[in-house]
Amino acid sequence: MLCGMLGSLAAFYHDDLNLDDPEQRRMAAIRLLAKVPTIAAACYRHSIGWPGRYPRNNLNYVNRFLHMMFEVPSEPLELNPVAAKALDLLFILHADHEQNASTSTVRLVGSTGANPYACVAAGVAALWGPAHGGANEAVLKMLEEIGRPEDVASAIDRAKDKNSGFRLMGFGHRVYKNYDPRAAIIREMTHKVLAELGVNDPMLEVAMRLEEAALKDEYFVSRKLYPNVDFYSGLIYKALNIPTEMFTVMFAIARTAGWVAHWLEQQIDPEAKIGRPRQIYTGAAARDYVALDKR
Numbered sequence: 044m045l046c047g048m049l050g051s052l053a054a055f056y057h058d059d060l061n062l063d064d065p066e067q068r069r070m071a072a073i074r075l076l077a078k079v080p081t082i083a084a085a086c087y088r089h090s091i092g093w094p095g096r097y098p099r100n101n102l103n104y105v106n107r108f109l110h111m112m113f114e115v116p117s118e119p120l121e122l123n124p125v126a127a128k129a130l131d132l133l134f135i136l137h138a139d140h141e142q143n144a145s146t147s148t149v150r151l152v153g154s155t156g157a158n159p160y161a162c163v164a165a166g167v168a169a170l171w172g173p174a175h176g177g178a179n180e181a182v183l184k185m186l187e188e189i190g191r192p193e194d195v196a197s198a199i200d201r202a203k204d205k206n207s208g209f210r211l212m213g214f215g216h217r218v219y220k221n222y223d224p225r226a227a228i229i230r231e232m233t234h235k236v237l238a239e240l241g242v243n244d245p246m247l248e249v250a251m252r253l254e255e256a257a258l259k260d261e262y263f264v265s266r267k268l269y270p271n272v273d274f275y276s277g278l279i280y281k282a283l284n285i286p287t288e289m290f291t292v293m294f295a296i297a298r299t300a301g302w303v304a305h306w307l308e309q310q311i312d313p314e315a316k317i318g319r320p321r322q323i324y325t326g327a328a329a330r331d332y333v334a335l336d337k338r
Contacts, residue, residue: 044086045079045292046171049164052078053157060158068310071159072303079163079299080104083292084111090288105131108296113284125239129232129279136225136272137294139301141218145169145176149302153309154318166302167295176291179277182213183287186246186253195252203262213274214257215267225272233275233282242282250278 056074061067077098085095088111096111105127114120139146148169152162170176188209189198201209216223237247254270257263280290309315 044089045083045295046164046167048082048086049079049160049167053160053164056160057158062156062158062310068159068307072307075159075163075299075303080108080296081111083289083296084108086292087112087286087289103127105134109283123240125236126283129236130283132228132232133276133279133293134297134300136229137276137297139298139304143175144172145298146301146305150305150309151318151320153306154315159303159306162306163299163302166298170291170295170298176294178213178271178273179280179294180287180290182273183246183277183281185210185212186249189249189253191245192248192252195249195256198253199256199260203260211253211257211263211268213271214263214269216269216271219269219271220267222269223271226270226274229272229275229279230270233278236279236282240282244278244282246281247278250274 052074056071059067060071081098088095093115096114098107099110100107102110106122109122109127109130110120142150145166149162149166152165153159173181189195198209198211201207202211233247236242237244254274257268257270263269277287277290280293281287285293
């Protein structure tokens with residue numbers, strides 16, 4: 044839904060955007076940062092049969108989004124400040140992270156001269172994949188599968204058995220070969236959120252035991268498989284009553300800031316040219332043509 048709505052913005056603003064005009068580029072960036080959380084909240088409310096809520100302009104970015112998500116006409120929404128602080132932290136830590144799949148997609152589409160709404164829609168499509176934006180959802184499913192803290196040891200053994208089909212989700216990173224520094228920050232915030240909101244989540248105990256066991260196990264230490272940013276972020280989302288099907292959308296809200304920044308940078312690069320990844324052909328060499336009726 045988010046991807047489709049962003050695609051519609053590409054059509055809606057098509058005739059009103061001159062990419063050679065710095066002010067129009069700036070306005071497009073502002074519109075994207077403002078509209079993505081509004082659209083995301085509307086998608087969620089539509090999915091559960093609730094009417095949409097207009098943004099409250101007297102609130103800051105995160106509180107405005109949470110009100111659009113959860114407020115109902117019959118009573119005002121009372122938010123614990125730690126909820127907004129935690130979500131703000133996740134949005135900051137997820138905003139940008141090198142040339143990942145979705146950011147590379149946005150830059151590749153942007154190199155063609157496509158308008159930024161189409162570029163961000165393409166980024167959402169790339170983020171959609173479970174190997175990219177769905178990692179924190181996969182962590183929760185893994186913790187549910189493990190079930191109990193006392194079953195962590197057997198889960199560790201299964202993860203080391205290549206024939207078991209069981210993988211530890213939320214461990215390891217293509218860039219970080221030590222403990223992901225973002226994970227350390229989110230881990231601390233996870234404890235604050237669960238304590239402040241009075242959430243007694245057995246999955247947190249499973250996560251703690253799993254982290255402790257993996258950090259002591261030579262199999263994982265030697266392979267530098269440390270908890271990454273996705274390991275804890277899903278627990279915070281769950282504590283804030285954000286459903287798992289919204290996790291990738293939440294990632295997209297945060298990452299829009301990074302995508303837009305990359306797109307703006309790209310527009311003023313004097314050496315910018317259309318992206319053209321190359322490949323090495325490894326197929327057959329010369330082949331004789333055989334007429335269709337003789338095959």
